[in-house]
Amino acid sequence: MFEIRTRWGRILLQVVVTLLVLPFLFPLVAMVQGSLAGDGWANYEAVLAVPGLWRFFLNTVVIAAGVIVLVYIVTMLAAYGFGKLRIRGREVYFWMLLVCLTLPEVVLLTPLFTTAQAFGFFDTYWAVILPIAALQVPFAVLLARNFVQGIPDELFEAARVDGGSVINGFRHLVIPLTRPIAAAILIFTLIGAWNNYLFPLVFLQSPEMQTITLVPQFFVGQFSNDQTKILASAVIIAIPEVVAYLCLQRYFERGLAAGAIK
Amino acid sequence: MAGTSIAERGLREKPAPAAGGGRRSRRLQPQGLHWILPALVLSVGLIYYCIWYTAVISTWDWDGIDPNPERVGAENYIRIAQDPIFWKTIQHTIVFFVVTFVLQTALGLIFAVLLHSKVKLAVVYKVIIFIPVVLAPAITAPVFRQIYAPDGQFNSVLEFFGLGFLAQPWLGQESTALAVIMAVTVWQWTGLTFVLYFAAMGQIDQSLLEAARIDGAGNFRTLIHIIWPGVRGTTLALAILSAIGALKTFDLPYLITVGGPNYATEFLGTYIYRKTIPQSHVGYGAALSIILLVLALVMALILQVRGGEKRVVR
Numbered sequence: 001m002f003e004i005r006t007r008w009g010r011i012l013l014q015v016v017v018t019l020l021v022l023p024f025l026f027p028l029v030a031m032v033q034g035s036l037a038g039d040g041w042a043n044y045e046a047v048l049a050v051p052g053l054w055r056f057f058l059n060t061v062v063i064a065a066g067v068i069v070l071v072y073i074v075t076m077l078a079a080y081g082f083g084k085l086r087i088r089g090r091e092v093y094f095w096m097l098l099v100c101l102t103l104p105e106v107v108l109l110t111p112l113f114t115t116a117q118a119f120g121f122f123d124t125y126w127a128v129i130l131p132i133a134a135l136q137v138p139f140a141v142l143l144a145r146n147f148v149q150g151i152p153d154e155l156f157e158a159a160r161v162d163g164g165s166v167i168n169g170f171r172h173l174v175i176p177l178t179r180p181i182a183a184a185i186l187i188f189t190l191i192g193a194w195n196n197y198l199f200p201l202v203f204l205q206s207p208e209m210q211t212i213t214l215v216p217q218f219f220v221g222q223f224s225n226d227q228t229k230i231l232a233s234a235v236i237i238a239i240p241e242v243v244a245y246l247c248l249q250r251y252f253e254r255g256l257a258a259g260a261i262k
Numbered sequence: 263m264a265g266t267s268i269a270e271r272g273l274r275e276k277p278a279p280a281a282g283g284g285r286r287s288r289r290l291q292p293q294g295l296h297w298i299l300p301a302l303v304l305s306v307g308l309i310y311y312c313i314w315y316t317a318v319i320s321t322w323d324w325d326g327i328d329p330n331p332e333r334v335g336a337e338n339y340i341r342i343a344q345d346p347i348f349w350k351t352i353q354h355t356i357v358f359f360v361v362t363f364v365l366q367t368a369l370g371l372i373f374a375v376l377l378h379s380k381v382k383l384a385v386v387y388k389v390i391i392f393i394p395v396v397l398a399p400a401i402t403a404p405v406f407r408q409i410y411a412p413d414g415q416f417n418s419v420l421e422f423f424g425l426g427f428l429a430q431p432w433l434g435q436e437s438t439a440l441a442v443i444m445a446v447t448v449w450q451w452t453g454l455t456f457v458l459y460f461a462a463m464g465q466i467d468q469s470l471l472e473a474a475r476i477d478g479a480g481n482f483r484t485l486i487h488i489i490w491p492g493v494r495g496t497t498l499a500l501a502i503l504s505a506i507g508a509l510k511t512f513d514l515p516y517l518i519t520v521g522g523p524n525y526a527t528e529f530l531g532t533y534i535y536r537k538t539i540p541q542s543h544v545g546y547g548a549a550l551s552i553i554l555l556v557l558a559l560v561m562a563l564i565l566q567v568r569g570g571e572k573r574v575v576r
Contacts (some may be wrong), residue, residue, distance in 0.1 A: 002379035002481045010380075016542035017376050020369070021387050028393065030415050031405045070304070078297060078301035083534035085294020093298060093306075100309045102558035106534045107551040110326070110544055134308040137301050166292045187396075195398030197513055202539070215399035217517075220404075227408055234401040241396045245388065256461040 031238075035231035043232040053215070059125075059204075060194060060211040066129040067136065067193040068186060070210065074133070075140040075185060078172045081149030082141065084156055085166070095147075100138040103130075105198050116203060127203040128196070128211075136192045140185045147181040147255070148174060183251030187244070193239055212237045281310065283442050291306035303495065311553065317432035320549035325542045338549035341562045348550070358444055358529070359508035361500060365448045366479035370455030370500075371493075374463050375485060388460075399450070433519055443515050443527050450514070451507070458496050464494040503563040509554055532552045 004010050033066055047053065081087060082094055108131055115123040121130075151173065159169045200211040215233050245252070320338055324331035342348050354391070373391055377384045396463045410432040417429035427485030432438045474484050505506065515521055521528040521536060528536075531552060538547030 074300045078298040081294035081297030100305045106531045108312045109310040134305045136306040176460045199399045230404045245396045257464045
C-alpha cells in the first residue's frame with residue numbers, strides 16, 4: 001500500500017513495524033519465560049504428570065471436533081441455500097440467524113441448564129457441543145454465504161444443464177470451491193470451541209468431564225498459586241491451537257480475502 | 263482532492279455482489295429452504311428458545327431450584343433500574359467499547375497498511391499479531407495477572423525506562439484495573455481487526471492507488487482518501503462486532519479480576535454470572551440478560567443505519 005522508494009525509508013518502515021509488534025510479542029515471551037522460571041522444564045513435567053490432564057485434553061478434542069463437524073455441515077448447507085438457491089423470505093431468515101450473533105453466552109446459561117437437566121444432557125459432551133455450535137453457526141454462515149455468492153452462477157447453471165442435480169452442484173462445486181473459506185471457518189470454530197470457558201465450567205460438573213481451559217484455574221488451587229506451573233499449563237494448552245493456525249494460515253488469509261466481511 | 267474523486271468513482275463502479283444472480287436466473291433456481299433448515303433449527307431454534315425462556319424467568323423471583331417460583335412481573339426490571347452496580351456496568355461497557363474499538367481500529371489499520379508495503383518477514387509479524395486471537399482468555403489471563411502484579415514484568419519495564427515512580431499494583435486498585443482489562447482486550451483482538459483489514463485492502467483496486475500516485479498523492483493522502491474509504495465496510499462491520507463484543511465481555515474481566523476490585527471491572531456479562539450462579543438470583547440475572555440482548559440489538563441497528571446506504575454485512 002505504502003510506496004517506499006529510498007533504502008532508509010525501507011529500513012525505517014521495518015523498524016516501525018518491529019517496534020509496534022513488540023508489545024504483542026512481550027506477553028507471549030513472558031508466558032514462555034514464566035513457565036520456565038524456577039524449576040525449568042520440571043514445571044512442564046509436573047503439569048504433564050497431573051492426573052487426568054490427558055483426559056481433559058481428550059475431552060476438549062472431542063468437543064472441538066464435534067463442534068467443527070457440526071458447524072461445517074450445517075454452515076455449508078446453509079451457505080448454498082442462502083447463496084445460490086431460491087428461498088421465499090430469504091433475508092428474513094438470514095437476519096434471524098444474524099440476531100444470534102448478538103447473544104452472549106451468559107444469557108444461555110439458565111435456560112440451557114434447566115433444559116439440559118430435563119433431557120438428561122447435563123454433564124455430557126452434547127451439553128457443551130450444541131450451544132457452542134449454535135453460537136458459532138451464524139458467523140460461519142455469514143462468512144460462507146459471501147463466499148458462495150462469489151462463485152459464478154454460470155458454473156451452477158452449466159452443472160444443471162448437464163443433468164446434474166442440486167445435490168451434485170453442492171458436492172462438486174460448493175464443497176471443493178469453498179475450501180479457503182472452510183479453512184477460515186475451521187480456525188474460528190476451533191478457537192471458539194477450544195477456548196470456551198463458561199459452558200464447560202457450568203455444564204460439565206464431574207471431574208472426568210473437565211476441559212483443559214479449566215486447567216489453569218484448577219492449578220490455582222492445586223499448587224496454591226504456583227505461577228510457573230500455571231504458565232506451563234497455559235503454554236501446553238496453547239500449542240495445539242497455534243500449530244493448527246500456523247498450518248492453515250495461508251488458506252485462512254485467502255479465504256478471508258475472497259469472502260469475508262466487506 | 264483528485265484522490266477522493268477517483269476513489270469514489272472506483273467504489274461506485276465496483277459491481278455489487280450479485281445476490282443470487284439476476285432475475286432470470288433466479289426463476290431457474292431450485293427451491294432451497296430445506297438446505298438452510300439445519301442451521302435454522304440448530305441456531306435459531308436453540309437460541310430463540312433460550313431467549314423466550316429467559317424472558318419468562320425474568321418475571322420471576324427465583325433461586326433456580328424452587329419448583330414454585332413467585333411471579334413478580336416487572337419487579338426485577340424496576341430493581342435493575344435502581345441498581346447502582348448495573349449503571350456502573352453500563353458505564354464500563356461504553357468506555358470499554360470506545361477505547362478498545364478506537365485502538366484496535368488504529369492499530370489494525372496501521373499494521374495492515376505497513377504489512378502490505380513490502381516489509382521483510384511479513385509472515386512473522388502477521389503470525390505474532392494474530393496468535394493472541396487464537397489463545398484462550400483462560401490461558402492468557404494468568405499471564406496478565408502476573409505481568410500486571412505489583413512485582414510483575416510491567417512494573418519492571420517501567421523501572422527499566424526510568425519510569426519506576428509510575429509502578430503500582432495495576433490490578434489491585436479501582437483506578438487502573440479497567441484500563442488493564444482494556445489493554446489486554448486490545449492485545450487479544452487487534453489480530454482479528456488486522457486480518458480483516460489486511461484482507462479488505464487486498465481488494466482495493468491497485469490501479470486506483472497508482473492513479474492517485476501519478477496525481478502526486480503521498481502515502482499519507484493515499485491512506486486517507488483511498489485506503490480508508492476503501493475499507494469502510496470492514497470498519498462498520500468491526501464496529502458492530504466490537505459493540506456486541508463489549509456488551510458480551512465476560513471471560514477476561516472474570517478471569518483476571520473477577521469483576522473487582524469493588525466492581526471496578528464489572529461488566530454486564532460478569533454481573534449476570536455473579537447474580538445467576540454464585541448468588542442464585544436467577545430471575546434477576548435473566549432480567550439483566552434480556553436488557554443486554556435489547557441493548558445489543560439496538561447497538562447493531564444504530565450502527566447498521568448509521569452505516570448509510572452501503573450494506574455492512576454482505
